[in-house]
Amino acid sequence: MDSSLILQLGIAVVVIVLIAASTVRFALRSTRTGAEPVIRANVQKLKDGWYQLNIAVANRAPYGLVVDELKRVRPRSARLMSPIQSVSTRQGDFQVWSDPATDKPKTSIPLDLAIAAHDEHHGGVAPRSEAQITAWLFLPDGSDPTDLELELALFDGGDNLRSYRFGVMREVGPTKHRQAKSAPRRN
DSSP states (O other), rough: HHHHHHHHHHHHHHHHHHHHHHHHHHHHHHSOOOOOOOOEEEEEEETTTTEEEEEEOOSSSOOOOOEEEEEEEEHHHHHHHHSSSEETTEEEEEEEOOTTTTOOOOOOEEEEEEEEOOOEEEEEEOOEEEEEEEEEEOOOOTTTTTGGGGEEEOTTTOOOEEEEEEEEEEOOOOOOOOOOOOEEEEO
């Protein structure tokens, strides 16, 4: 056999093995993507221009999620504030209530909230696969809070950052929650 033919066969085998490995990796990763999270959000008026956002996130994927950040998409004038902030001092780490009179609202707030993998649990969903997020929303006079568009940034099981945009519904009663559909952000 000619040595150039052996070299060509060797290169062909290496290329085939690389393509097969890439295909298997893609197939395994796509099976881990799971279902998208279900995001429901409502808003409750506290004072003029000041609202409380109640966001529920249900993980339907077979792996855990980490909610990294909540961002305001529109209106541009909307601002967010976490009701509770972590404070580090020489005496230790504490959680304190935010003060809207002195603390500055922002366009995004960090969350770092872990949500467990979805698994069936006695005919329902395991409680750790759902999370509640509370945030304060500040809007200028005349703004409708249902025009709000928010974005949750999540890390999935493969440490991929995924963003989901969603809207809010006005709270219609003390215990009723209406669902707002979430959609993945397309880059």
